[in-house]
Amino acid sequence: MxxxxxxxxxxxxxxxxxxxxxxxxxxxxxxxxxxxxxxxxxxxxxxxxxxxxxxxxxxxxxxxxxxxxxxxxxxxxxxxxxxxxxxxxxxxxxxxxxxxEYQIQRINGLPGDMVEPPASVMKRIEHDNQLIGAARALDTDEDWFAGEFAWPVKGPLTGFYGSQRILNGVPKRPHFGVDIAAGEGAPIHAPLNAIVSMAEKDMYFTGGTVILDHGHGISTCYLHMSRLDVKVGDRLAKGDPVGAIGHTGRATGPHLCWRLNWFQERLDAALVVPPMA
Ligand SMILES: [Zn+2]
Incomplete structure (x- = not known):
């Protein structure tokens, strides 16, 4: 194990x-x-x-x-x-x-409607999920994914891939991101060359959210952002600004929830970067 x-x-x-x-x-x-x-x-x-x-x-x-x-x-x-x-x-x-072996992570003090969303927002959540699913389905003929990933921002890691989440005492799906704590407004950089495949300022759970397409089904997601510096279709070089750290959506404090996907499969972004300096 x-x-x-x-x-x-x-x-x-x-x-x-x-x-x-x-x-x-x-x-x-x-x-x-x-x-x-x-x-x-x-x-x-x-x-x-x-x-x-x-x-x-x-x-x-x-x-x-x-x-x-x-x-x-x-x-x-x-x-x-x-x-x-x-x-x-x-x-x-x-x-x-x-x-x-995955951790168990308890988070308390979240607004109740972020743990059990009211029926009135189900359509909005469904719409968000459609946008995310479409961005992750792209099979773009670019070879950037074969390069070396860099951390998009540096800071203490406060959440890990695969951890079982218990929100306000209610067991939820595992968490699929790596959470990197940083100050509100701290810049986020592209970990690799990419095309911006989704850029939404206000998703229900994830707030300001960007998805970067690195080619052949490999994508990375940036959640809870306070500011987006990119729009769909932008081509980014590794290191280019993506936006700023925030705590929009379901978040208790400013951090980047960083995610890695192979099409609809959620993977551990922490496994593709070198140890944080
Ligand atoms: Zn997270």
Missing amino acids: LGLGRRDVLLGGMSLAVLVASGAIARAEAELRGQFVQGTLIRGRTAPGAKVSIDGKALTLTSTGDFAFGFAYDRTAQATLRVTVPGGETETKTFDIAKR
């Missing part, structure tokens, strides 16, 4: 050898970055033009052969990766996914 305390979990190397029969036996490899643990993002590279699937789901590859996939916070089943290189040879490999 891996404890959540190890937020500096680093990228383990893993290789998948693929033999290519083309007269002589050539050898292609899919190199994988990331540990096979619950909630992780795995990034890989293989021969350009290869076909890759995870658990039977075909992945789109960049022109350089980069691809990515992830595992849910509660994933226990083994994963099956299949790579078919140009020329036709197929290699299939099965991996175990290591379990993690």
Whole structure:
């Protein structure tokens, strides 16, 4: 079991050898970055033009052969990766996914309508969820996700991925972000090159919310912002301003709730960044 305390979990190397029969036996490899643990993002590279699937789901590859996939916070089943290189040879490999222990986080003093939303706001919440789901569904042909992520803001970590939340004494869904405390108005920076795929000033739970698309289904979310410096369609370079820390939506104090997704799968952003300096 891996404890959540190890937020500096680093990228383990893993290789998948693929033999290519083309007269002589050539050898292609899919190199994988990331540990096979619950909630992780795995990034890989293989021969350009290869076909890759995870658990039977075909992945789109960049022109350089980069691809990515992830595992849910509660994933226990083994994963099956299949790579078919140009020329036709197929290699299939099965991996175990290591379990993690998640914290229990109690938050009290939230306004009652943020814990049990009144019926009058259900339409608004549904609309918010549609916007978020659409942004996370994009499969943009950009290879930025294969780069090195930076922290979007630095500060004490006050909330962790996968923790079971008990809000005002009521058990809720797990929390899927990493919460970084910082002063109201502190700048948030793009962790990687991106296109802004959603920018909403006032969502019910998450207040000022931005989603950045890093290509091939990898996106990051920025919640509770006090100010947005971007709009949908903006192209950002790593380090560009996204907006400012706030406590809009369901938040007890100023912080960034930072999230990472592979399409609709919620992953642990803390696993893709180096230890905070
Ligand atoms: Zn959070």
